[in-house]
Amino acid sequence: PRATFLQEYQPPAYFIERTELAFDLYEDYTTVLANLHCLRNADSTADNSLFLHGEELELQSLAIDGRPLAEDEYQISDKGLLIHRVPEQFELSIGTRILPQDNASLEGLYKSNKMFCTQCEAEGFRKITYYLDRPDVMSEFTVTIEAEQARYPVLLSNGNAIHEESLANGRHRVRWHDPHPKPSYLFALVAGDLHYIEDHFHTMGGREVCLRIFVEAKDLGKCQHAMDSLKKSMRWDEEVYGREYDLDIFNIVAVDDFNMGAMENKSLNIFNSSCVLCSPETTTDAGFQTVEAIVAHEYFHNWSGNRVTCRDWFQLSLKEGFTVFRDAEFSADMGSRTVKRVADATVLRSHQFAEDAGPMAHPVRPESFIEISNFYTLTVYEKGAEVVRMIHTLLGAEAFRRGSDLYFERHDGQAVTCEDFVRAMEDASGVDLTQFRRWYSQAGTPLVTVRDDYDAEAERYTLTVTQSCPPTPGQPHKEPMLIPLAMGLLGEAGNLPLKLAGQAPDAETADNTSTVLLLSEPEQHFVFEQVRERPVPSLLRGFSAPVRLDYNYSRAELCALMSRDDDGFVRWDAAQQLALSVLDEIQQQLTDGQEPSVDPLYLDACASLLADTSLDPALVAEMLRLPTESYLAELAAAEGADVELIHRAREALETALAQHAESQWLDAYRRSVVNAPYAPVAEQIAARSLRNLSLYYLACAKAQHIGLAQAQYAAATNMTDRLAALRVISQRGTQQQSDEALDSFYRDWQHDSLVINQWLQLQSAMPGEGALARVRSLMDHEAFDLRNPNKVRALVAGFSNNNSLQFHRPDGAGYAFLAEVIEQLNTRNPQIASRLLNPLTRWRNYRPDRGELMKAQLERLAALPDLSVDVYEVVSKSLQ
Ligand code: B3K
Numbered sequence: 063p064r065a066t067f068l069q070e071y072q073p074p075a076y077f078i079e080r081t082e083l084a085f086d087l088y089e090d091y092t093t094v095l096a097n098l099h100c101l102r103n104a105d106s107t108a109d110n111s112l113f114l115h116g117e118e119l120e121l122q123s124l125a126i127d128g129r130p131l132a133e134d135e136y137q138i139s140d141k142g143l144l145i146h147r148v149p150e151q152f153e154l155s156i157g158t159r160i161l162p163q164d165n166a167s168l169e170g171l172y173k174s175n176k177m178f179c180t181q182c183e184a185e186g187f188r189k190i191t192y193y194l195d196r197p198d199v200m201s202e203f204t205v206t207i208e209a210e211q212a213r214y215p216v217l218l219s220n221g222n223a224i225h226e227e228s229l230a231n232g233r234h235r236v237r238w239h240d241p242h243p244k245p246s247y248l249f250a251l252v253a254g255d256l257h258y259i260e261d262h263f264h265t266m267g268g269r270e271v272c273l274r275i276f277v278e279a280k281d282l283g284k285c286q287h288a289m290d291s292l293k294k295s296m297r298w299d300e301e302v303y304g305r306e307y308d309l310d311i312f313n314i315v316a317v318d319d320f321n322m323g324a325m326e327n328k329s330l331n332i333f334n335s336s337c338v339l340c341s342p343e344t345t346t347d348a349g350f351q352t353v354e355a356i357v358a359h360e361y362f363h364n365w366s367g368n369r370v371t372c373r374d375w376f377q378l379s380l381k382e383g384f385t386v387f388r389d390a391e392f393s394a395d396m397g398s399r400t401v402k403r404v405a406d407a408t409v410l411r412s413h414q415f416a417e418d419a420g421p422m423a424h425p426v427r428p429e430s431f432i433e434i435s436n437f438y439t440l441t442v443y444e445k446g447a448e449v450v451r452m453i454h455t456l457l458g459a460e461a462f463r464r465g466s467d468l469y470f471e472r473h474d475g476q477a478v479t480c481e482d483f484v485r486a487m488e489d490a491s492g493v494d495l496t497q498f499r500r501w502y503s504q505a506g507t508p509l510v511t512v513r514d515d516y517d518a519e520a521e522r523y524t525l526t527v528t529q530s531c532p533p534t535p536g537q538p539h540k541e542p543m544l545i546p547l548a549m550g551l552l553g554e555a556g557n558l559p560l561k562l563a564g565q566a567p568d569a570e571t572a573d574n575t576s577t578v579l580l581l582s583e584p585e586q587h588f589v590f591e592q593v594r595e596r597p598v599p600s601l602l603r604g605f606s607a608p609v610r611l612d613y614n615y616s617r618a619e620l621c622a623l624m625s626r627d628d629d630g631f632v633r634w635d636a637a638q639q640l641a642l643s644v645l646d647e648i649q650q651q652l653t654d655g656q657e658p659s660v661d662p663l664y665l666d667a668c669a670s671l672l673a674d675t676s677l678d679p680a681l682v683a684e685m686l687r688l689p690t691e692s693y694l695a696e697l698a699a700a701e702g703a704d705v706e707l708i709h710r711a712r713e714a715l716e717t718a719l720a721q722h723a724e725s726q727w728l729d730a731y732r733r734s735v736v737n738a739p740y741a742p743v744a745e746q747i748a749a750r751s752l753r754n755l756s757l758y759y760l761a762c763a764k765a766q767h768i769g770l771a772q773a774q775y776a777a778a779t780n781m782t783d784r785l786a787a788l789r790v791i792s793q794r795g796t797q798q799q800s801d802e803a804l805d806s807f808y809r810d811w812q813h814d815s816l817v818i819n820q821w822l823q824l825q826s827a828m829p830g831e832g833a834l835a836r837v838r839s840l841m842d843h844e845a846f847d848l849r850n851p852n853k854v855r856a857l858v859a860g861f862s863n864n865n866s867l868q869f870h871r872p873d874g875a876g877y878a879f880l881a882e883v884i885e886q887l888n889t890r891n892p893q894i895a896s897r898l899l900n901p902l903t904r905w906r907n908y909r910p911d912r913g914e915l916m917k918a919q920l921e922r923l924a925a926l927p928d929l930s931v932d933v934y935e936v937v938s939k940s941l942q
């Protein structure tokens with residue numbers, strides 16, 4: 063397989079001004095007739111041949127301006143159709159036949175349960191018809207769908223329905239027209255026996271938009287939260303970004319078989335049912351929050367993605383990074399800002415940093431790819447969002463808004479680049495982002511090292527800050543980045559006013575206890591004056607940049623930050639660092655053959671945190687959650703992670719924390735009970751979060767506390783509390799307690815596939831040597847289906863990502879199991895197969911005994927005869 067390079071970008075030689083598609087849907091095949099109104103790009107110097115992308119298509123007819131083409135006028139390959147000579151302007155008619163019912167890749171047109179649906183981003187449209195399947199070719203679409211009326215009463219596509227008719231033979235036909243020119247990746251079609259809930263939204267411009275969520279009849283009762291989230295998103299985008307919706311209808315459809323969360327097709331968003339359906343009885347708090355965030359994300363794409371789209375797929379972060387930033391701010395506004403920030407920073411640090419340090423590391427704007435599907439990554443999405451956030455920090459909210467207004471106005475209807483986005487931000491603010499642009503082109507996580515010096519006599523405090531960035535594949539040497547480092551100084555009585563030497567003490571900053579230092583050089587000094595006591599530096603407030611930070615805090619200093627700093631993120635981070643430092647010490651003790659003893663400083667700090675009822679319980683819960691084993695393994699990568707040692711140390715700390723603060727846990731458990739009827743609101747979510755964490759620690763402290771979990775399980779009226787209790791029973795109870803609870807849960811919920819996915823996922827992470835055997839036997843369970851990505855993610859990715867100790871069994875059986883599943887999915891659904899590879903790509907992070915076994919599985923996969931391009935790219939790069 064060949065790589066595509068950003069450097070090789072060429073504008074299209076032809077445009078398709080209008081696209082008319084006619085679909086005839088049948089049970090054993092579908093025909094697609096495409097009429098493409100083509101026009102030569104006057105700026106192109108290419109010759110007058112036309113290449114159209116097309117894969118897995120059966121060509122049935124081909125004509126230009128009504129004249130059928132002779133066989134020597136064109137050529138077909140497995141990549142597409144080459145027409146040797148075409149005029150300047152012409153109508154191209156292409157008839158193809160496709161087999162959606164056999165399409166297991168869930169890309170292009172396919173069937174999920176009994177409905178037809180599409181997924182075209184990034185390059186799936188070419189599985190529907192021959193086309194210029196690239197985002198810089200934007201076209202006005204008219205789509206006619208014909209199907210059997212009884213089986214498929216609902217026929218949907220983008221834009222407005224402009225014609226409907228019943229046909230004599232039990233079939234019917236609906237025609238849709240989308241007035242907004244769009245790239246093919248935003249095309250969508252749905253046909254099925256669907257039902258909907260409907261609502262309306264009055265836009266700021268006074269238009270009335272009809273909102274519908276289409277689902278199977280049995281799921282109608284689970285749509286309200288998504289509808290509420292949609293309306294909140296529409297309002298928020300008007301208020302915060304001045305963006306109004308631009309059509310009279312907005313539809314969401316839920317489908318069960320979907321490779322990712324959802325897709326922002328113009329006015330016809332298609333969602334994984336797990337990301338739209340919810341009810342208190344079946345969905346956890348986290349599930350409710352996911353639905354809200356994804357509904358918002360896809361809605362926000364209407365502007366950041368659809369009205370202004372990407373020139374090419376290297377620019378993916380232009381729409382994804384920006385839209386993730388937008389949805390994160392939306393979620394922060396809807397719930398607890400600090401908790402949202404902590405959650406995002408956790409994902410970034412535990413997963414994106416790992417990606418940035420691994421064999422698939424790439425810049426936010428990659429320079430080459432073999433398969434674009436492999437680049438829908440945490441780097442493009444989450445780090446990309448951090449890059450936009452840093453621009454927001456550097457410009458300030460007002461100038462940022464001027465920048466986004468300018469960007470949308472200047473580029474409305476265009477397919478543009480990350481550079482265009484940055485330039486709009488610069489033009490609107492006057493801020494020079496020249497050096498900042500390196501965030502788009504350099505891969506790897508910068509390391510910021512801070513050292514300090516306090517001169518008591520001169521009352522001067524100096525920070526020496528250095529930055530560096532490790533080499534990544536293809537980028538041995540890095541230039542310094544522009545890094546906004548938000549910080550403050552903590553004194554005995556609270557945060558100190560900041561007076562930076564050489565900075566005029568103006569009215570606005572004179573009393574400021576927080577500032578943003580701009581790092582631009584490999585080494586810089588920042589001098590603070592009138593510092594009356596030796597402060598504890600509070601660094602990287604709000605996680606102001608996606609960097610690793612190194613400062614040698616003492617445990618006492620971490621305790622001070624944890625209990626008293628003004629910045630919620632720093633408080634959380636101090637608790638994490640304290641836990642890491644204690645875990646390090648325990649590992650050392652275990653290595654030396656000693657009984658682990660846990661620093662009472664840490665335990666006392668946790669106990670008092672837990673007893674402090676003035677704090678946000680959600681933040682307290684996050685502060686008391688220990689880092690995961692997989693994150694600890696990432697941190698230990700340089701020495702070679704020892705999975706058993708990590709596990710034993712973490713268990714020891716968990717037990718110590720559970721027992722030391724048992725009475726506080728019990729108190730927190732009792733006082734955090736929610737009496738009001740379930741609502742997915744911040745206050746209740748916070749209480750349940752602390753309560754369920756307390757339940758977990760109580761079960762760690764004493765076997766008899768399993769009784770609390772059993773009682774909670776029996777009494778639970780919502781899935782958050784029920785599943786949390788089940789998790790505790792299954793992880794900490796006896797075999798019998800665990801089996802009974804899991805069986806009863808299955809009996810109660812076997813009718814609800816999304817609930818059973820949570821049951822599968824919970825079991826994938828169960829401790830003990832039998833874990834792999836359990837996962838294997840669940841793959842044969844009636845509730846499992848290898849064709850459904852949600853089930854594969856729940857059980858298989860659940861096991862390999864969340865069950866560190868059992869996945870990394872010393873005999874390598876965990877790795878062999880994962881490779882087996884990847885082999886089975888390799889040809890059926892390459893995108894999912896490729897995603898599952900992720901844990902194996904980290905083979906260099908582990909001790910050689912495990913690393914070699916992991917590598918052996920990658921080598922076995924590499925040798926498969928029919929390796930998909932998706933799997934090939936990840937496997938081969940991981941072995942390089
Ligand atoms: N844009 C889609 C992702 C498509 C992934 C294609 N492999 C969902 C989103 O980010 O909103």
Ligand code: ZN
Binds near residue numbers: 359363381382385
């Ligand atoms: Zn997106």
